[in-house]
Amino acid sequence: MNDLTQQQLITENVLFRFLVSPQRRIIRHLLLIAFIGIVLYNSASVIANPIVIFVYFILLFYVNMYLLVPKLLFRNKNIEYFLSVISIMVIVAVCGYFFNPFDKGKVLNIPLFSFLTVLLLAASSSIKLFQKGMMDKQLIYELEQSKTNAELEQLKNQINPHFLFNMLNNANVLTKKDPEKASQLLMKLSDLLRYQLYDSAREQVLLTSDIHFLEDFLNLEKVRRDRFDFLISKEGNLSGVLIPPLLLISFVENAVKHNNDAKKPSYVNLYFDVSNDELIFTCINSKPMLKPVNTTGGLGLSNVKRRLELLFPATHTLIIEDGPERYSVTLTIKL
Numbered sequence: 001m002n003d004l005t006q007q008q009l010i011t012e013n014v015l016f017r018f019l020v021s022p023q024r025r026i027i028r029h030l031l032l033i034a035f036i037g038i039v040l041y042n043s044a045s046v047i048a049n050p051i052v053i054f055v056y057f058i059l060l061f062y063v064n065m066y067l068l069v070p071k072l073l074f075r076n077k078n079i080e081y082f083l084s085v086i087s088i089m090v091i092v093a094v095c096g097y098f099f100n101p102f103d104k105g106k107v108l109n110i111p112l113f114s115f116l117t118v119l120l121l122a123a124s125s126s127i128k129l130f131q132k133g134m135m136d137k138q139l140i141y142e143l144e145q146s147k148t149n150a151e152l153e154q155l156k157n158q159i160n161p162h163f164l165f166n167m168l169n170n171a172n173v174l175t176k177k178d179p180e181k182a183s184q185l186l187m188k189l190s191d192l193l194r195y196q197l198y199d200s201a202r203e204q205v206l207l208t209s210d211i212h213f214l215e216d217f218l219n220l221e222k223v224r225r226d227r228f229d230f231l232i233s234k235e236g237n238l239s240g241v242l243i244p245p246l247l248l249i250s251f252v253e254n255a256v257k258h259n260n261d262a263k264k265p266s267y268v269n270l271y272f273d274v275s276n277d278e279l280i281f282t283c284i285n286s287k288p289m290l291k292p293v294n295t296t297g298g299l300g301l302s303n304v305k306r307r308l309e310l311l312f313p314a315t316h317t318l319i320i321e322d323g324p325e326r327y328s329v330t331l332t333i334k335l
Helices: 003-020 022-042 050-073 078-098 110-177 179-197 207-224 249-257 298-311
Strands: 228-236 266-275 278-286 316-322 326-334
Touching (some): 022 050, 110 179, 110 207, 207 228, 207 249, 207 266, 249 326, 298 316
Parallel strands (some): 228 266
Antiparallel strands (some): 278 326, 316 326
């Protein structure tokens, strides 16, 4: 987000709080009354009864703002609202025929007074409509945020059981083949469960913690498979960088899932580069000589793509390269 957009949001937020906040209602009303009073005071030389005009303007302003606009205009009763305004103007014209508050001894200038009445009604209606528009905008934003958070939580909850099921299944297989390796796997799995249950509940986690989580995951795979190797490369200043939890595991899990090869050694290489306020994550995995029947990424990749759209709608790029011997995913996130 650039500085101009941030400044616009700050300005809009201050204006929103002043015009809508109940805590500032008294200040708004006092400013309005003071403004009308100052205008009439400066016009005292041409107004015979400024107090009468002041009371009329205040009553007209508040009757329109708190009665006519909410009861009629907000409920799409436009004809009734228009008739109410006409009725007010007719009553004012009739009263002004007998009593002219502007100049004693003269008949009220109906066009001028009608213009002032319409101007005051338009001003009060505009303020009320603007307040309603700002409140509706805030409500829509809060609903969208609530929907987005609920969807993100649902996606994260879909990822967790899928990942844990795979690990428990691996432990079950190793229990029969190699109990010692199964024991090592279960100990490492306990660390992963701790991350899953506690750290992943936060909105953001340290990138270094997430890398440690991915390293434990790949170590588990290395325990399960003899002809498997992995590399984790880190460049730039990674300390203090925060990312959403469990954002990268789907790419790594997909790489492990689809590179199992009985004919030759397989690998998964992870590269992390933090520079110029960007995180560049690359996951490269070997491809087996015999392609599996199901070559799609499955639920995990679909979920992480959707999470990226929700979390970084305009600040991420995802490039997937599917070559004959390797599969590569490059994710760039603006920090």
